[in-house]
Amino acid sequence: GAVVSQHPSRVICKSGTSVKIECRSLDFQATTMFWYRQFPKQSLMLMATSNEGSKATYEQGVEKDKFLINHASLTLSTLTVTSAHPEDSSFYICSATSPGQQSTDTQYFGPGTRLTVL
Amino acid sequence: AQTVTQSQPEMSVQEAETVTLSCTYDTSENNYYLFWYKQPPSRQMILVIRQEAYKQQNATENRFSVNFQKAAKSFSLKISDSQLGDTAMYFCAFMRNNAGNMLTFGGGTRLMVKP
Numbered sequence: 001g002a003v004v005s006q007h008p009s010r011v012i013c014k015s016g017t018s019v020k021i022e023c024r025s026l027d028f029q030a031t032t033m034f035w036y037r038q039f040p041k042q043s044l045m046l047m048a049t050s051n052e053g054s055k056a057t058y059e060q061g062v063e064k065d066k067f068l069i070n071h072a073s074l075t076l077s078t079l080t081v082t083s084a085h086p087e088d089s090s091f092y093i094c095s096a097t098s099p100g101q102q103s104t105d106t107q108y109f110g111p112g113t114r115l116t117v118l
Numbered sequence: 119a120q121t122v123t124q125s126q127p128e129m130s131v132q133e134a135e136t137v138t139l140s141c142t143y144d145t146s147e148n149n150y151y152l153f154w155y156k157q158p159p160s161r162q163m164i165l166v167i168r169q170e171a172y173k174q175q176n177a178t179e180n181r182f183s184v185n186f187q188k189a190a191k192s193f194s195l196k197i198s199d200s201q202l203g204d205t206a207m208y209f210c211a212f213m214r215n216n217a218g219n220m221l222t223f224g225g226g227t228r229l230m231v232k233p
Contacts, residue, residue, distance in 0.1 A: 034221075042225075043209060044163075044209070099216075106153070106165060107221055109162065109163035111162045112162065
């Protein structure tokens with residue numbers, strides 16, 4: 001299957017600071033990337049859909065000014081948590097896909113980033 | 119809107135035995151895909167198996183197979199010869215055709231394989 005990387009794997013920051021998480025598709029061009037948040041022992045919650053070269057589409061209840069998403073190239077999307085607070089502490093997962101391409105007509109997931117806000 | 123239900127929050131199985139995880143879904147679509155993903159303690163989501171709804175034949179990947187019942191909207195996962203490394207959360211997921219590859223996930227089943 002396709003390989004997706006995420007960086008950093010863990011980050012600890014102080015309340016009020018911003019944190020950037022990178023998601024890269026390593027061996028295919030991803031026209032679409034998804035960002036999820038996962039709470040302990042729960043399923044993945046979709047935050048936003050990111051299409052290369054256009055603005056992200058946010059799910060209901062997700063603050064777009066707090067969770068800034070950029071998808072500047074076919075292999076990179078970034079999620080920036082602005083002015084992070086302890087309630088933003090969570091596990092963030094990205095996935096990459098290319099709708100319409102048979103070999104990548106599936107979501108492939110990054111390893112996740114654990115964010116802890118002190 | 120689609121919904122995916124996994125009715126078994128937790129399951130356990132003895133090593134080398136067979137276990138079946140249940141998944142049902144609700145949709146009015148005719149063309150779609152179904153997936154099982156595994157999330158081990160590392161939390162990396164791993165694709166286990168994929169089924170196209172237009173295919174009547176059940177998908178198989180080594181020790182993993184599915185029982186796809188389209189009329190009943192059921193998509194169970196059978197793990198044969200369970201191994202300790204199969205211990206993980208398992209998520210069933212639905213993808214509508216021509217909808218940007220967006221997934222709808224079930225709530226997950228935590229599987230423990232006991233030695």
